[in-house]
Amino acid sequence: MNEIFKLSETDVKLIAEACFKLLQKEPKIKYALGREWLKQFPNKAGIYAIYDLDELVYIGETAKINKRMGDLRRTANHTFRKKLAKKKFPQAEIIKGKYKFKISIEEKLNKYCIENISISSLVLPFGRLEVETNLIEEYTKTKLNSPSKRSQ
Numbered sequence: 620m621n622e623i624f625k626l627s628e629t630d631v632k633l634i635a636e637a638c639f640k641l642l643q644k645e646p647k648i649k650y651a652l653g654r655e656w657l658k659q660f661p662n663k664a665g666i667y668a669i670y671d672l673d674e675l676v677y678i679g680e681t682a683k684i685n686k687r688m689g690d691l692r693r694t695a696n697h698t699f700r701k702k703l704a705k706k707k708f709p710q711a712e713i714i715k716g717k718y719k720f721k722i723s724i725e726e727k728l729n730k731y732c733i734e735n736i737s738i739s740s741l742v743l744p745f746g747r748l749e750v751e752t753n754l755i756e757e758y759t760k761t762k763l764n765s766p767s768k769r770s771q
Contacts, residue, residue: 635753638743642668647737652692652729660685660740666751667740669699669763676703676762678754680747684740691738694719694728702763703736704728 626634647670648659665684669677669691677699681687690696694704695718704711704720711724719725743750755764 631749632753634746635750635757638666638741638750639754639758642666642739642741645739645741647673647739650691650732650736650738652733657685657688660688660738661742662686663742664744664747665740665742666747666754667738670737670739671703672735673737675758677764678751678759679764680743680751684742688738692729694725698765699763700728700732703731706763707731 648656650656662683662685664680664682666678666680667684667687668675669679679687679699687697691700694700694713701713704724708720708724708727711720711728713720720728
């Protein structure tokens with residue numbers, strides 16, 4: 620194996636921390652439902668951070684940031700939305716076979732997101748999984764991220 624690609628766990632943590640610092644400098648884009656909102660995000664691979672009233676609550680990675688933000692608007696497509704609803708609306712129950720909540724909960728969830736949620740993103744063409752795993756462990760383990768399967 621070529622030694623140039625051998626990184627220690629410490630090296631990976633340092634890279635993840637550097638990426639996190641860059642991510643924090645990126646603008647926070649307020650959550651919205653319109654298509655114009657999606658155009659504010661790059662059509663590239665990277666990591667993203669979700670903030671609830673400026674508190675970091677979720678970190679994710681994706682092959683296309685703007686597509687993933689579209690997923691964020693649909694409960695069936697994003698874990699964050701499901702977990703946020705369960706936290707803010709404890710009575711919320713997923714409709715079996717639909718992978719979403721009743722319309723009244725979905726409307727409350729949309730309203731909450733529009734009023735409180737913002738997202739920043741960082742283009743990162745490689746190493747996304749490792750960076751995401753390290754940042755979840757460091758910053759959002761007790762928030763809305765699930766424990767990473769990759770770190771176990």
